[in-house]
Amino acid sequence: ETGVTQSPTHLIKTRGQQVTLRCSSQSGHNTVSWYQQALGQGPQFIFQYYREEENGRGNFPPRFSGLQFPNYSSELNVNALELDDSALYLCASSLFGQVMNTEAFFGQGTRLTVV
Amino acid sequence: KQEVTQIPAALSVPEGENLVLNCSFTDSAIYNLQWFRQDPGKGLTSLLLIQSSQREQTSGRLNASLDKSSGRSTLYIAASQPGDSATYLCAVRAGTALIFGKGTTLSVSS
Numbered sequence: 001e002t003g004v005t006q007s008p009t010h011l012i013k014t015r016g017q018q019v020t021l022r023c024s025s026q027s028g029h030n031t032v033s034w035y036q037q038a039l040g041q042g043p044q045f046i047f048q049y050y051r052e053e054e055n056g057r058g059n060f061p062p063r064f065s066g067l068q069f070p071n072y073s074s075e076l077n078v079n080a081l082e083l084d085d086s087a088l089y090l091c092a093s094s095l096f097g098q099v100m101n102t103e104a105f106f107g108q109g110t111r112l113t114v115v
Numbered sequence: 116k117q118e119v120t121q122i123p124a125a126l127s128v129p130e131g132e133n134l135v136l137n138c139s140f141t142d143s144a145i146y147n148l149q150w151f152r153q154d155p156g157k158g159l160t161s162l163l164l165i166q167s168s169q170r171e172q173t174s175g176r177l178n179a180s181l182d183k184s185s186g187r188s189t190l191y192i193a194a195s196q197p198g199d200s201a202t203y204l205c206a207v208r209a210g211t212a213l214i215f216g217k218g219t220t221l222s223v224s225s
Contacts, residue, residue, distance in 0.1 A: 001135075006158075033211070033212070035213075042119070042212070042217045042218060043159070044215075045212035045213065045214070058212060093219070103149065104149060106151070106159035109158045110157065
């Protein structure tokens, strides 16, 4: 059973650029969620994908977008990067069913620095 | 709006001590509560998941309790070790999102 993997581990971008982060979910999981964690803070929910569609979104602007692929892997895209987008981006996978009570497993994160 | 608070923000203990980390949440309508460990600059490692219908879960030296009606959870760590030094986060699931506290940073000295 493979865990959640994210790539790249570190990334430096210039303000105004666009970035794509990638995530492979844990084997058997059908749901992927993305979180942003600023230094010294708890992770903040960006959005969740299930069956290749967004099925929940936190308080993030539309320049944060995502995709989920048939193999349940996922991408997080951020356009028009701002300095405040500098953070650790975490991907989590879980199994979504009729009762939403499954354990979430996280990847090691991507550290994004915007300069 | 669900809010999660963790007290204390930081804790330093000598090796071998038993300790309790606290987590409180404002809305008792949750599906489950999960405790995580985070090492500096790393991702989250799941420690324990407690369903809303459960009162506690145990894994090795860790025991987590849940009192949904009062909006509280505790993580008990027995016989602490230097390797337990990390930030501990609790999160509640009330919908699609996990809502996190800011964490408790634990330092165990040898």
